[in-house]
Amino acid sequence: MNKETKTVSQSRVFKSSHVLPPDTNNHGTLFGGKLMAYIDDVAALCARKHSRCNAVTASTDSIDFIKPIKVDDEVCLEAFVTWTHKTSMEIFVRVLAENLFTGERIVCATSFLTFVAIGDDGQPTEVPKVMPTNEVERYLHETAPERAENRKKRRINSKALIEKIGSSLLWDDDYNEAEKK
Template sequence: MDQVKTVSQSRIFKSSHVLPPDTNNHGTLFGGKLMAYIDDVAALCARKHSRCNAVTASTDSIDFIKPVKVDNEVCLEAFVTWTHKTSMEIFVRVLAEDLFSGERIVCATSFLTFVAIGDDGRPTEVPKIIPQTEVEKFLHQTAPDRAKVRKQRRVQSKNLIEKIGSTLLWEEDVKSSEL
């Protein structure tokens, strides 16, 4: 595929009012709820960029920096920072805004990788990305280093899976205590 797109062509924004049912006993947004928002906005971004279905291949990190408080607006911004043949790295920035004062803070950041899926159910090529702003260029230039770390982590995960297997760990403890 020779198609290219600018970062702004894939940018997605999503916001929500943080209400009491969305919060924990500290009056801040549940981390799991924010994780779901992040995956959702990243999936929309991947689909918008590739113009086909896309699946989450990895979540490199979700760094919770500041809490999102009840009655804040939580706003997520997602955009493609880098592409490979069938995959896209997506950056998500989470802001909280106090709707009374207008104060905004960055609450979380995340890098995720999505793979585009064609009509045949197999990975399909995605358009290349052209960064334009300084932030976009910085994230694009540093993406190969993150991709390298992702590959190393994937190897480590496969090794771990080989080591621990699929037996439930407490079943293993019961078997060894019976011997």
């Protein structure tokens, strides 16, 4: 059990990459899936840094793509723990693009993810609490319980949906037979 408290800055992780043509779609902008992988990677590093143990992605609340990231830009991701529960951590990721010729920076995406710390026994394990130290961190920390409640409701709805739709594929005979009844 880890009962210490850590500041947000103790979990902060940055990742930066040069956007090259193979990273882009036919519009000359970074593939959304590539950015999603970067987001999950930087959030995983952040979760491990905060908990000092393995951590797994429990959910991605949202990824809001706000502006495109163009070829030849630098894409920079900043991740930090905003809130913790017993074994879980909410992580915020902010994505910026910088035009390397002009120095102009813009926020291109934001994301909230939840990670669960996993102990040596393979089970969820307690994580340190997190303490915000500036206005932005406090805002994200104070608004986290509402996001956690929304995650809980969404998870209940997802389980109900899974019960309803099952695991048969639309083209399977057993699915088509069940539909006829």
